[in-house]
Amino acid sequence: MIEEAIDIKKILRRYGLKSTPQRIAVYSAMRELGHASADVVFQQASAKLTTLTVATVYNVLESFVQVGLLQRRMSSNNKMYMDVNTYNHCHLYCEETHTFRDYDDPELMLMIHDHFRNKRIRGFDLHRIDVQLVGKNRRVGRSK
Amino acid sequence: MIEEAIDIKKILRRYGLKSTPQRIAVYSAMRELGHASADVVFQQASAKLTTLTVATVYNVLESFVQVGLLQRRMSSNNKMYMDVNTYNHCHLYCEETHTFRDYDDPELMLMIHDHFRNKRIRGFDLHRIDVQLVGKNRRVGRSK
């Protein structure tokens, strides 16, 4: 716990951000959550830092995105979702619950990367290729 | 124009929807726009059908999505975006302007499709694979 806070302070500094309890709480929450919307981050983080405000969560998330500590994700939910993992990876996106799961598939990534290696797209600066496997989380369930 | 209305009436009927001036205006707008957020659809459609309401645009868009006449798209803009093309294709997504362009790449689609042919993903029912080329529209411009 104290370990983690120290750890996070280093990370914040490395990204050129001042270390504050709020930022530590938010980043710590994101590490636990992996992917989350702003309101869930707020719930999770404010459980530990009771003075935390929704507006601050938005500020902090935005500053994290600016420096590249978090990534914003696309959703079909009209809500903001964050991803704690900023390397290039695929996602499983559940259309029902609007939740994300990382899906690592290096072979696929390589294949796609190769495909675009020497391609230029007219009038477009490509930053990254985002592959989403869209579907539904299967109910883990009592069978039949 | 009259031609188009007749055309759209047929399409609506084929999708099991009653034909109304509002639905015709919205679908017609979507055909012109290709991809658009609800407010842009409203602007475009209400220019021709002045009685049209924002709430109706949302209703109509939702009913179109239900029957598969339009597709909802993911965005990082906290807004609803629609796509008039429902076949499986890639998109260029501009992070700056939050606009979409279709990007057809059958070779890529085939490759990805093959890759997933015999794959099962634990606890997930895959509906479709969504590939977004994320970046920025290049300013068409006066050089240098």
Place this chain on the structure above:
DNA sequence: CTTCATGCAAAACATTTGCAAAAAG
């Protein structure tokens, strides 16, 4: 000290809802 981050409350958006009136088939 000086600058930047936070809390608070209000504002700004985007979307949804409930219900009466109007239109479609």
Place this chain on the structure above:
DNA sequence: CTTTTTGCAAATGTTTTGCATGAAG
């Protein structure tokens, strides 16, 4: 006629803003 669909206005949910206070380096 009967069933949907629409318009309106109000409600909801999410994100942003402005500004005074407080904390970080």
